[in-house]
Structure formats: C-alpha cells, structure tokens
Amino acid sequence: MEALLGRCVASWYPGATGVTSPIRLSGGASQETWSFDIVHPGGKLGAILRRAPQGYGAAPARAAGLNAEATLMQRAYGAGVPSPRVLHVLQPNDELGTGFIMERVEGETIPRKILRDEHFAQVRPKLARQLGKVLAGIHGLESLGLPELRRMTPAREIDELERDYRSFDWPRPVFELALRWLRDRDPGPSAQETLVHGDFRHGNLIIGPDGVRAVLDWELAHFGDPMEDLGWVCVNSWRFGEIDKPVGGFGSREELFAGYEAAGHHVDPERVTFWEVMGTLRWGVMCCGMMQRFRTGPEHSVERAMIGRRSSETEIDLLRLLSPRTDTRANVRD
Amino acid sequence: MQDEPTPEELIKAVADFLRNDIAPQISGHHAFKLRVSINALDLVGRQLKLEQGSNAAEVARLSQILGVQGTLRDLNRTLAERIANGEIDLQTPEVAEHLWQTTMDKLAVDQPNYASYRRELEGEA
Numbered sequence: 078m079e080a081l082l083g084r085c086v087a088s089w090y091p092g093a094t095g096v097t098s099p100i101r102l103s104g105g106a107s108q109e110t111w112s113f114d115i116v117h118p119g120g121k122l123g124a125i126l127r128r129a130p131q132g133y134g135a136a137p138a139r140a141a142g143l144n145a146e147a148t149l150m151q152r153a154y155g156a157g158v159p160s161p162r163v164l165h166v167l168q169p170n171d172e173l174g175t176g177f178i179m180e181r182v183e184g185e186t187i188p189r190k191i192l193r194d195e196h197f198a199q200v201r202p203k204l205a206r207q208l209g210k211v212l213a214g215i216h217g218l219e220s221l222g223l224p225e226l227r228r229m230t231p232a233r234e235i236d237e238l239e240r241d242y243r244s245f246d247w248p249r250p251v252f253e254l255a256l257r258w259l260r261d262r263d264p265g266p267s268a269q270e271t272l273v274h275g276d277f278r279h280g281n282l283i284i285g286p287d288g289v290r291a292v293l294d295w296e297l298a299h300f301g302d303p304m305e306d307l308g309w310v311c312v313n314s315w316r317f318g319e320i321d322k323p324v325g326g327f328g329s330r331e332e333l334f335a336g337y338e339a340a341g342h343h344v345d346p347e348r349v350t351f352w353e354v355m356g357t358l359r360w361g362v363m364c365c366g367m368m369q370r371f372r373t374g375p376e377h378s379v380e381r382a383m384i385g386r387r388s389s390e391t392e393i394d395l396l397r398l399l400s401p402r403t404d405t406r407a408n409v410r411d
Numbered sequence: 412m413q414d415e416p417t418p419e420e421l422i423k424a425v426a427d428f429l430r431n432d433i434a435p436q437i438s439g440h441h442a443f444k445l446r447v448s449i450n451a452l453d454l455v456g457r458q459l460k461l462e463q464g465s466n467a468a469e470v471a472r473l474s475q476i477l478g479v480q481g482t483l484r485d486l487n488r489t490l491a492e493r494i495a496n497g498e499i500d501l502q503t504p505e506v507a508e509h510l511w512q513t514t515m516d517k518l519a520v521d522q523p524n525y526a527s528y529r530r531e532l533e534g535e536a
Contacts, residue, residue, distance in 0.1 A: 248484070248491035251510055254501070257494060318526045380447050386454060389517040393527045396514055400507045402534060 082113060082126065085171045086178070090164070092117045099126070108143075112181060123183070128167060128176025139237075139297060145224035146295040147177040149272075152223060158214040159289050182291040184283035188317040191284050192326045200288050205328020207288050208277075208310060209336025215292070216271040216303040216342060223272060229301035230266040234355060235259050238362050245365050251392040255358040258399050264348055267302035275299055277306045278315045279325055304345055307333060308352025313394040314360045314387075354398055361391030419459045426452035457520045465516035472509045 083095035099113035108129050114121040129143060141149070147166045154160040161179040191197050239256055242249070275297030283291040311323045311330060319326030324333045334344040368385025370376055416424075429449050437445050466483055473486035476499075481489070493499040501507045518528040 248487040250487060250490045250494055251514060253491045253494040254510070257497070257500065313527060316526070320526045320530065379444065379451055383447055383451055383454075386521045389514065389521045390525050390527070392514045393518055393525070393531065396511060397527055397531075400501050400510070402511065402531070 078111070079113075081171070081173055082111075085165070085167075085173060086115050086124075088171075090115055090117060090122075092119075094118075096124075097121070123181030124164065124178055125161070125181050126173070126176060126178050128174045130174040131172075139227070141224065141226055141296055141298045143176045145226065145298070148224045149295040149298055150177075150179065152218055153215065153292065156214060156218055158211060158218075159283075159291050161291050161293070182283045184285040184290045186280055186283055186293075188279040188315070188326065191279070192317055192319055196286055197284065200284070200286055201327045203288060204284070205322075205324040205330075205332035206336035206339075208282075208324060208328075209307075209333045209338075210340050211289055211292060212274075212277065212303070212306050212310075212333075213337045213340030213342040215274050215277075215306070217340070218272050220272065220300070226272075227299040228270070229273070229299045229305075231259070231263045231302065231351065231355070232265075234305075234359075235263065238355070238359055241362050241366065245369060247365070249361075249388075249392070251395055252358060252361060254399060255354060255395045259351070259355055259358070262351060264351055267304065267348070269303065270300055271303045273299055273301045273303060273305050275306070275309075277310050278312070279317070302348060302352070303342070304348035305352045305355075307337065307344065307349045308354075309356040309359075311349065311353045312356040312360060313397075314357070314391065354395070357391050357394050357398065361388045361395070364388035364391065417459075419456055422452050422456045422459065426456065454520060457523070461516070461520055465513075465519075469509075469513055469516070472505065472512070476503070476505050476509060 078099050079096060082099055083093075086093040086096055094116050097114040097116060099111045102110040102112050102125075108127070111126040111128075113124055113126070115124050127143065127146070144166065147163050150160050151163045154162055161182045163177055163179045165178040167173050167176050167178070185191055185194075185197070192201070235256065242252055242256070274292065274295065276294055277292070281292065281294040282289055283293065310325060310333070313320060313323075316322060316326035322328055323330050330346070330349070334346070334349075337344055364384050364387045367381045368388075371378065371381035371385060426449050429445065429452070434442065434445055434449070470483050470486060473483075473490060474480055477486060477489050477493070479486070479489065490499065499506055515528070515531065518525055522528065
C-alpha cells in the first residue's frame, strides 16, 4: 500500500517523495478509508484515501459512487461549504482501485466527545445554526455540472424502505404503523428539487472548537426534497442521549431553521417532521440490515449483530412521534 | 431437566470475568470489541431473565386484540398484516397500549439505558 500510494502521489504532488505508513481507518469490504502523510520538501501533508479496492467495482445501488463523491466534494469546497479539498481522483494506472485522495481535516467526529467535552463547550450552542447555514449551502449548489444522481421523492423513499423491511421477513408492527403513517401523509414531490446530502449527521461532520470544519461522506447524495436533510439531522438516534436537543443533541430546530433561512432558503417545518419520521424508520431498517449482513455476509462481527438490537430504539422513537403518551410527549408535537 | 448453574448465572459469570479481569488489560480496537461483546452477554442475560414473562403477556394481548390464537411470531405477523392493510390502526382499542408495552419490554432487554426509554419509564413512575 505504501509503495503504491508513494508512486501515486509522486505523479501529481509537486516534489512529493513518498508517503508515511498508511493506516486503515474504517470501512467494510467494499470500501476503505486510509490515513497517511504525503512527504514533500516543505514537510508533510495529512491526507485521506477513500477507495473501493479493485474487484469491488459494484457499489450498492443507492451509492452515488466514489467519482461522483469526489465531484460533489470539489463543488461543495468551491462554493464555500466546509469540505476537505480533493487532491486527486484515482486513475487506472494508479492501481489503487477507484476513489480519491483528499486533504485530511483535523477535528472530531465522535458524537460523545462533541456533546460532552469541555473543548467544545463554547461552540456547542452555535452548531445547530451553523448546520442550517451549511445545509443551505449544499442545497444552493447549482445543479448544472453536478454528477448524475438518483432522483428521489417521498413515495420512492417509502417504497424502498418497505421493500427492504419486507425482505427481512420479520414482523414489526411499529414499522408497519410508521409505513402507514408515511403513506397517509406523503406530501408529494417537493416543489423545489435540490441536491440532498442524504447522510448529514454526527459521524459525517468534522467539528472543531471553531465549528463545522468539513462535511464528509456523500455516498447517499441524490436530488430531491431539501427538507430531507433537515429532518434526518433531527432523528433521535443522532442525539446520543441529549433527547431534548433535536439537532444532533446540541441544538433546537428553531436554531437550525434560523441558520437555514438566514442563508436565504425557506423551511417547511411540516415536511421536516415528515422526513424525521421517515429518517427514524430508515435508521431502524438500516439496523435490521446490519443484522442481515451479520447473519449472511462475510462480516460476522459482534458489533454488527448488536446494531441489529438497536432497531428497537427506533421503535420507541417512532411511538414517541406517532403515538405520544400524554405525560412524556416527544417534542415534535409540541 | 438440565442441571445448575442456570444459563443466566453462567452468562453473568463470563461477563463479569471479562469486565473485571480482562477488560482492564486490553486497549485499542480490541477493547472496543470487548466492550461490545460484554454488552452482548449482558443483553443475553436480560433476555433470559425477562423474555418468558413478557412473551406470555404479549401473546395474551395479541390474542385479545386479534381474536385469534397462535404462536407469538404468527400473531405478530397477523398484527403486522392488519396494520399494513388498514384494518387496525392506533384508534383500534388496546393497540396503542399494546405496542407501547411490547416496545418497552424490548428496550428493557436491548438498551435499558436508551434515553427515550428512561424518559418513558419516568413517565410511568
């Protein structure tokens, strides 16, 4: 890996003499993330490789693809959305598979640290508003020149969730209830169709004491209702215990909306709620999917198995949204 | 009849050994995996302790709501189908209470520290 990367960076980085020992950070069998330093006469530059190794050409149907991700990050960076600078898109003669190399942005992605550490105490109250501004920046990207992406509507999202859920062949009355609720309240395609990040939440945001430094992981980007991103970031699963602060456990919907509207974009709170319910169900279905992959796939890990047991968390959150008990109302109905 | 100790006691002994004697000696990614593994054993312990009672009550509620008898899985399948086809919804008597109770029973095994669950428990108290 070190030799391949060294040869690759030497071909495009001025004066690069090689890389220091790359470390594999995370990812599944089909996608890898590596961290390394590019060594050049002026010192070192921290870099990240995101790639699908050779032989893993087929991305999941929902994925935008790594080349599209690289283009989206370049466009976001160009428009002033906090984003890592893309340094190089992999070419066949790099022999590293498909993917791209980007500048490493220092900061924190671990939710519990962002929500609890003193280091972030000053910035926490400002984050929800900042996220609103960042989302407005993403939704404001001119669609001209963006890569080919899936076009999604609420009805299509419901269909996909239902298909995934039914494929597990395990009855979940609360999920059925949520599917009915969503079908009965489908607001139809959004009048305004924009780029949607698709996975805008803790883990995909690099945060420093100064605020949001980078938006990562455009794998689920698509065109659709911009309110989807606002609803997804409010899903209770991303509050990490701070359940009274709907935006990532650090802020209010009002602050998120204010940041979004201050950037010149309009919020439709009812659609946001719709997408929050959809998002809660979506995470529940994804947890069940992890269980399936644990059972059938090569990734037979106890972590995956245990994520399967987190789907019940989304069931209680769905009930809190759809059938609140009088004295413990979930705050979406307030 | 199988002999003692019970599965519950054995699982707890293993979990305690890993938690108290092994975990302090492990670091890095394996420490994380060990923590998840101990959580899994604790979950199994809770399920062994609670499942029988909660399953029996769930079967009784489901039979009452649906007006049919069957295994827990069959009854849940029937409830799921009737919700899907609109025959049953939250306005159907006892359905909301049933779904709440069933979900609370699941969380008591899966994630008793989940904040939404703790909030709802406080509401019940």
